[in-house]
Amino acid sequence: MRQHEAANHEKQVYRVQGLTCTNCAGIFEKNVKKLPGVADAQVNFGASKITVIGNATIEELEKAGAFENLKVIPEKQRVTEKKEPFWKENGNALLSAMLMAAGYLLASVYGEAGMLPALTFGAAMLIGGYKLFQKGIRNLFRLQFDMNTLMTVAIIGAAAIGEWGEGAVVVVLFAVSEALERFSMQKARQSIRSLMNIAPKEALIRRGSSELTVSVDEIQVGDVMIVKPGQKLAMDGVVIKGTSTINQAAITGESVPVTKTVNDEVFAGTFNEEGLLEIRVTKRVEDTTISKIIHLVEEAQAERAPSQAFVDRFAQYYTPAIMALAIGIAVIPPLLGAEWGDWIYRGLSLLVVGCPCALVISTPISIVTAIGNAAKNGVLIKGGIHLEEAGRISAVAFDKTGTLTKGFPEVTDIVAFGGRSESELISIAAAIERRSQHPLASAIVRKAKQMGADLPLLVDDFQSITGKGVKASVDGQLYFIGSPKLFDELRSGIIDTARERIRTLQTQGKTVMVLGTQQEVLAFIAVADTVRDSSKAVIEELHSIGVQKTIMLTGDNQATADAIGNQLGVDEVKAELLPQDKLQYIKQLRQSYPSVAMVGDGVNDAPALAASTVGIAMGSAGTDTALETADIALMADDLRKLPYTIRLSKKTLAIIKQNVTFSLGIKLLALVLIVPGWLTLWLAILADMGATLIVTLNSLRLLKVKTRTSSHLKPLR
Template sequence: MAEYKIQGLSCANCAREMEEEINRLEHGEDAKILFNSSKLVINDQIDRKRVEKILASDGARLVVDSGDEHGKVDGHAHHHDHSHANGDNLKILIGLSVIFFASAIYIDYQWHDFVAIIFYLVAAALSGYKTFVKGIKNLFRLKFNIDTLMTIALAGAFGIGEWREGTIVAILFGINEYLEGLGMEKARRSMEALLKVAPKEAILYEGGKERVVSIEELQEGDIVLVKPGGKIPSDGLIFEGISSVNEAAITGESMPVEKFAGESVFGGSINNEGVLKVKITKAYKDSSLSKILHLVEEAQETKTPTEQFINRFARYYTPIVMIIAVIVMVVPPLFFNGDWGSWFYQGLAVLIVGCPCALIISSPIAIISGITRNARHGILVKGGVFLEKLGKIEAIAFDKTGTLTKGKPAVEQMKVYDEASFLKIAGSIEKNSSHPIADAIMRKVSEQETSFAEPDHIQTIAGQGVIATIEGREYRVGNEKTLENLQVPQEVQSDIDAMKQQGYTLVVVSDETRVLGMFGLTDELREESKETIHQLNSMGIKTIMLTGDHSKTAEKVADTVGLTDYYGDLLPDEKVNKIKELTARGKTAMIGDGINDAPALAIADLGIAMGKGTDSAIETADIVLMQDHLGKLPSAISIAKKVNRVIKLNISLALALKLIALLLTIPGMLTLWIAILSDMGATILVTLISLTVMIDRKK
């Protein structure tokens, strides 16, 4: 499949019709016109001349890039966008049109002269000639879209001497086209601004020399130099240097992150102060940023159920309105003695009401705005479908480890029976271990003790812990089993039972005869978990935890963060069954860390993955929280709910204004300019309301 940039694509309905025509060509069944990003995806074997002819019928054309005779688009290549210039030209033409129209009215009142008619025609031609040319072509092909309807209405109005009315309609239609293009352009621009974070070049460092290369030339294993203020070209590891890095482009996290040698960095993030040498671990096209940008671009084009409904509706709507127009023109004069001229005029007005533009555009601008705004916050929504679902979620199931908690143990409680030696012995033994539990103990011990002895001998006993000899005495650090040969006092035993009851993981420190003290460890909660759960509950969303951990541990976490419900001791397949149960009760999202939760994420109505750009998270989930924390989840749901509300409001407005216009035919009050205002008003309102989704209200 080849991808091309299209210029002059301003009408969503026309894009849909052209896509259907291209689909009917040989090898064209998979062709897609991506209206939101002005692109065309076609099979390489298709006859391009015929495709270009279809596009030309609507004033659109393929952009031929200077670097490629076919104008193909490479993922995120940037092009000169002429749509802005097109908009400016249309603005000038409309301005001239209004001047000619005003002159025509003046001449008409002064002399009632045929000169006025010429001025009216020039005014109409300036703002409506494109529509007229397209409309006449379509008439011969019996293709009835907005251009055909407008052309029939204009020709009819001039045919019955309604020069002024016809010209007003042409000018209003020109303004409408301009504003519709402007709204779509604004949404596209915000998307393009997001895509501009992709770096273009890198400084390759080889053999002690530096040279600038394009991002595409970089290969895995290359060393690149990143100067202060420079962009890191692709995912990699810091080979040399220390600096703070701004990862906002990938994670949405505004605070810079300190980075040292050996740590990983994302392509597209900005190096703040130090000079870094980075070893590239992925070619740019495989980097997190490239995947995110590609997903965001594709996300705009997935049709939501609402959009699919609108498209089906539009297919039948226009022909039905055309039949109504014929009835309005013919029935009153034939059967109720009506005046042929005035009812013909009413019928022409009804034709204009048949334009489904406002309906078609009621959804895409709102969806792009929602996806873009979430992406700016580091929340990757993989499609309009998922955005719509996110706004309808009734329950969220959370995995515990790595989602509500940090996934690393922390000491939460200590019992000390021998002040002098407990922390000293624990530190002396654990400082040599790289185990996460040892690491947690060392963080706690280091708060009070700083000097530790060096053990003479250390032996690990599987399933128990460690035995070490320090200054001729034997000490043990491990679980309860290390106490098997000791007489444990009742007081100590009851402390052990109490801590186990509270769901702690126990680490006991003892010598040859007695217990010196013990640590109660728990998986540390994320700072934002409690606040996030509170916000979700107040939005009316049920919050449920599913974990393989002990029920006691699960209960403790559930109580601390305020979950609606929890289930512990679950095996992976039991988690999947639980999700099936929950989805049967209401729309349920599952949040996990994207690796071990893949089956549960896939079975939920919506899979949301934690993950600082982990490949499996980006690939398996429908939504990815790039910051790797839950903090922005409530705002993502609020944005999705707003998008859903806006789309419903837009559809209601578009249909209501058209219905009012149609009802005005009953008393014979519908005029051509009221008809176009009903469509134009709906289009402008729908566009403006959709753009409100993009407004970030800073707290």
């Protein structure tokens, strides 16, 4: 019913300032859902956003978040969040700490039972725990057992049995713990905020004969943007004038600058290093690649990982169980004859140490940190579930063309006959092929340019010989270039020793073209889709980090596929496959391996990507289809991002397990210490605060996981 209602309401997205704990996020979401006119609402804790289906004013939303003084801002509104000084942001906690210290000084003079120390400790508790008590008492009456409820009962209980000093210590340490939690979430979210600030808010635009600085919100598709050396690009577009090197690290994670010239695509947030560029804008500001990256990363943080879902479910039962156990410890032994004050104190200690702060924050902070780190390194992970699955990958299937190989043909060998130079022969071949539309022709032309060969000017009588090659007159001499079969039909022919050389080249996965006249063969030119420099090293690294099987899938013939597969060191080669064959193979592979990744371009391999456990698209910068369809998108056209992604995922899984185990271990240890009465209130809160701090710092270690540079991965020789 709610989904049906939601379909008939408008969707609004807002940013939320002050959202620091998962429990507060849950309460805020419930409060918003209860507002009149709201059909549904979902809080994205990692991105600090709320999506509202229905009609609600900002005032109503802020009232729903008044319990935490939350501020609500429309998603697209540009707001600079003011950073309060530490002393001002935590003024109550600092004053409470000073009063607590004064209380212990007075206690040393008047004794702990004195009226003055008790009043000082009481003031420390009220000032430092005022907001905590508000939430805790409200939740207690509503029978909502969260950490605020636990801490409120424990502190008031400590005061009731005369433990004013320990109650004050608990308030101060809890305030410190909350400050640490706020800091850790701010640190984890910084990766997203830094992305949001990458692109300039204004750009120099030429309209007609005038140049003016315009806000990016006012720039239209088709406008001409002028970018000077040393400036960042504000919008996506296509270069229409100029040549420069662009640092695309913000988009692809690669710091090596890329040369851009006329007709090349460029992205907002990238840095123009050298030349003056004129760029025709191709996308509105909300549709730029950097905007889509930010949106996808924030949405990814809203997707709960399986481990996070487990922790959330566990916490629902854990907190009431701790409450019940604490009541049992405080009441049952005294009813059996034990001292009331002693066992009430132990029950209060259990409430304090049972606070689930460390457990609740253990998973989301790890997920947010890992996804943010990946985005900064040019890898988009579309949700916690995909992050976890990537860490469990046991088999990786690669599309060949454009993934393991460069995706375009290159001249690999020139075999000259008759004493003429390679430069002269490639010049003749390129002069002819410039007029051809065949895919291999461009490889010959590129090779001639790389060699600096002079192209003959007089080319006449160009003619295509269907299915075999082409012929043309170059400087008055008739030349043929095409398959070996073409020359079998000419009087020139190919001698047996040369034919053996052709077979050798073909077994290496190369296509051989022959250049010659009607009388003689002048040269063999071998062309192949060459493998990427890093492909072999990446395959080796995948095996070293626990991937059991690597497979290359291609539509090429078996001989070519085997040659490239042997060169790369993949475990298996599947050739002559249609898209539906790749899909079927991925389905079969999943029956043998629990987690299978498919790496492709995100367009032609869409069925196979969808059928895999984790679909990974390469070279996704500027490719909307790849960004939308893949589970993980490697923004750079760089296969080395794949091992990095798997290492990051494995590290994240390990840290989540460490955090959960440590958090629960501390609780179990505390339970053991309660039995002999060794666990004091201040030690209990110190243990909980320490656990929160350790879990947070452990999660932030994910920021240190980096992509390996070329010095770590040896290129393929």
